[in-house]
Amino acid sequence: MPECVDSQKLIERLLETNEIGDLEGHVAGCPVCSELYEVHRQLAGVDLKSVEPADADLLELRRGVLRKVRNEPARERGWGPISAFFARPAFAAALAAVLLVVGFFVGVGGPRGMQSPSAPKETLTEGIELAASQSHRLAESENSPYLYSNVQVKELDSDTIALSFDVSTHLDLIRQKDDPLVTEVLVQSLVNRSPLDTRLEAISLAPSLEPKVQDALIAALLEDDNLAVRLKALDRLAADPSEPQVRAAFLDVLKREESVQLRLLAIDNLTAGQVPPEALTAALAEGRPEPGTAIAARARTYLADF
Numbered sequence: 001m002p003e004c005v006d007s008q009k010l011i012e013r014l015l016e017t018n019e020i021g022d023l024e025g026h027v028a029g030c031p032v033c034s035e036l037y038e039v040h041r042q043l044a045g046v047d048l049k050s051v052e053p054a055d056a057d058l059l060e061l062r063r064g065v066l067r068k069v070r071n072e073p074a075r076e077r078g079w080g081p082i083s084a085f086f087a088r089p090a091f092a093a094a095l096a097a098v099l100l101v102v103g104f105f106v107g108v109g110g111p112r113g114m115q116s117p118s119a120p121k122e123t124l125t126e127g128i129e130l131a132a133s134q135s136h137r138l139a140e141s142e143n144s145p146y147l148y149s150n151v152q153v154k155e156l157d158s159d160t161i162a163l164s165f166d167v168s169t170h171l172d173l174i175r176q177k178d179d180p181l182v183t184e185v186l187v188q189s190l191v192n193r194s195p196l197d198t199r200l201e202a203i204s205l206a207p208s209l210e211p212k213v214q215d216a217l218i219a220a221l222l223e224d225d226n227l228a229v230r231l232k233a234l235d236r237l238a239a240d241p242s243e244p245q246v247r248a249a250f251l252d253v254l255k256r257e258e259s260v261q262l263r264l265l266a267i268d269n270l271t272a273g274q275v276p277p278e279a280l281t282a283a284l285a286e287g288r289p290e291p292g293t294a295i296a297a298r299a300r301t302y303l304a305d306f
Contacts, residue, residue, distance in 0.1 A: 121169065121171060124169065125171065125173065127146075128181065128184070129179075129181045131144055131145060131184070132180040132181040132183065133180040135180075135212060136210075136211055136212055137211055137212050138187065138191070138212055138216050139215075141184060141187050141188060141191055141216070142191055144184075144188075146167045146168075147167065148166070148167060148188035148189070148192055150164075150165055150194075151163075151164070151165040151189040151202075152164040152194075153185065153186060153198060153202055155201075159176060159177055160176055161174070161175060161177055161182050161205060162174050163181070163185050165185055165189075177205075178207055182205075183206070183212065183213060186202040186206050186207075186213070186216075187202075187206075187213060187216040189202040190202060190203070190216045190217075190219065190220050190224075196226055196228070196229070199220070199224070199229050200228060200229060200232055203217065203233055209239060209240065214243075214245065214246070215245075217233045217236050220233040221233040221249055221253065222249060222252055227259055227261075227262070230257075230262055231262060234250075234253070234262065234265055234266065234269070237249065238272075241269040241270065241273030242273035242274060243273075247273055247275060250266040250269055250270050250273075251270065251275070251279060251283040253266040254270075254280075254284055254286075254287045255283050256287070256288075257287075258288060260294060260295060263295050264295060267280070267295065267298050267299055267302065277302075277303050280299060280303070281299075284296075284299055
């Protein structure tokens with residue numbers, strides 16, 4: 001019966017030759033070699049020439065892996081009974097080579113900036129466009145497998161926008177305004193706090209108040225540290241002040257905002273949206289003390305009609 005070290009050398013030849021020799025007896029009685037043999041047997045059965053999976057399947061697989069890595073405590077990620085063997089330099093090198101090969105066949109774009117710089121821009125663009133088309137709420141953009149940075153946007157004409165940003169490599173694209181990638185980049189510029197001029201431009205150019213855009217504008221209204229951004233976000237949201245999420249955001253402005261100007265605008269939009277008087281009164285009572293009388297006077301004017 002061969003020793004473990006000899007058996008493991010023969011097992012590692014499985015990917016190259018598919019010939020493992022007379023190992024049945026040893027593998028049957030050795031848990032370490034048995035588990036290693038099963039790993040290599042499965043790898044040897046992979047047909048790398050088969051039809052590639054759809055991009056949507058790959059993106060969903062990547063998201064699942066990222067969610068698992070983010071949510072699973074580090075102490076639970078053990079390697080099992082063969083951890084000592086996996087730590088060997090020879091096996092680590094072989095495993096790295098296998099992962100590189102498999103990654104080449106299944107990758108469509110690196111998660112969070114990990115994409116290889118040599119990947120064709122066309123493939124990367126297809127990946128981010130697919131992710132953008134499948135993202136419908138702000139939370140999905142925040143959990144995107146891509147991290148956007150150095151965002152710049154510029155309106156070219158009434159129909160198109162020039163996008164400039166880094167994912168893992170820098171991209172300069174021109175897209176129609178209703179392209180999902182345009183919406184994604186504009187939202188990402190707010191989520192990732194791009195320069196002030198870019199954030200202001202992104203709010204102006206946001207093509208519609210679809211749910212993801214609305215979420216991003218509300219986040220900017222309540223969380224951005226620049227008053228000009230908060231004012232511009234409120235102005236865009238004012239297009240539909242009676243929408244429940246927008247109304248709730250304007251009430252939060254009354255509770256949390258320091259700027260008297262922004263609070264006055266919030267009152268104007270709340271009254272335009274026919275906010276219940278008790279909700280307005282409660283938000284004003286919970287808010288910061290007013291340095292003057294403008295806010296109270298504006299509220300009294302509205303409440304006097306009830």
